[in-house]
Amino acid sequence: MKKLVFYMLMMVLSISYASxxxxADIKFDKTTHDFGTFSENNPIVSCTFTFKNIGDAPLVIHQAVASCGCTVPEYTQEPILPGKSGTVKVTYNGTGKYPGHFKKSITLRTNxxxxxxxxxxxxxMTAKDAK
Known part of the structure; x- marks a missing residue:
């Protein structure tokens, strides 16, 4: 019985210490960007999301995955120290895609x-012959 109480106490203390x-904590200036209307003549558009580490430890982006191959994310690779900023650049390539409205997502995995x-x-994206 004493061992059980001891192990339970150690588990509670471990969880308290870990918490x-x-x-690190991440805060973006915005999480959505609207490219507006652009022509199929120039189908490649880009935007940059800026974020800040508002936590107490270095922030690391482990992975950035786009919802499809037409969207490519590039992100700050090195750890972001507390109070410092980084970027995620997103490029959409509409070449060969059907004109019209699109909405894509980029999933970030961080610490x-x-x-x-x-x-x-x-x-x-409007068609080439649209005016």
């Missing part, structure tokens, strides 16, 4: 308090 550790978050890009 008190410093954590922040919120380990996974999504960014969105959307817009309307």
């Amino acid at each position: 008190a550790q410093a954590k 922040a308090k919120t380990e996974m978050m999504r960014l969105f890009v959307e817009g309307d």
Whole structure:
């Protein structure tokens, strides 16, 4: 019985210690970007999302995955120190895609308090012969 109480106490203390550790936290200036209307004549558009580490530990982006191959994310690779900023650049390539409205997502996996978050890009691509 004493061993059980001891192990339970150790488990509670371990969980308390783990939750008190410093954590990174990420805050974006915006999480959605609207490209508006652009022509199929110039089907490649880009935007940059800026974020800041508002936590107490270095922030690391482990992975950025787009919802399809027409959207490519590029992100700050090195750890972002507390109080510093980084970027995620998203490029949409509409070459060969059907004109019209699109909405794509980029899923980020980080070591922040919120380990996974999504960014969105959307817009309307008009046909080449549209005026």
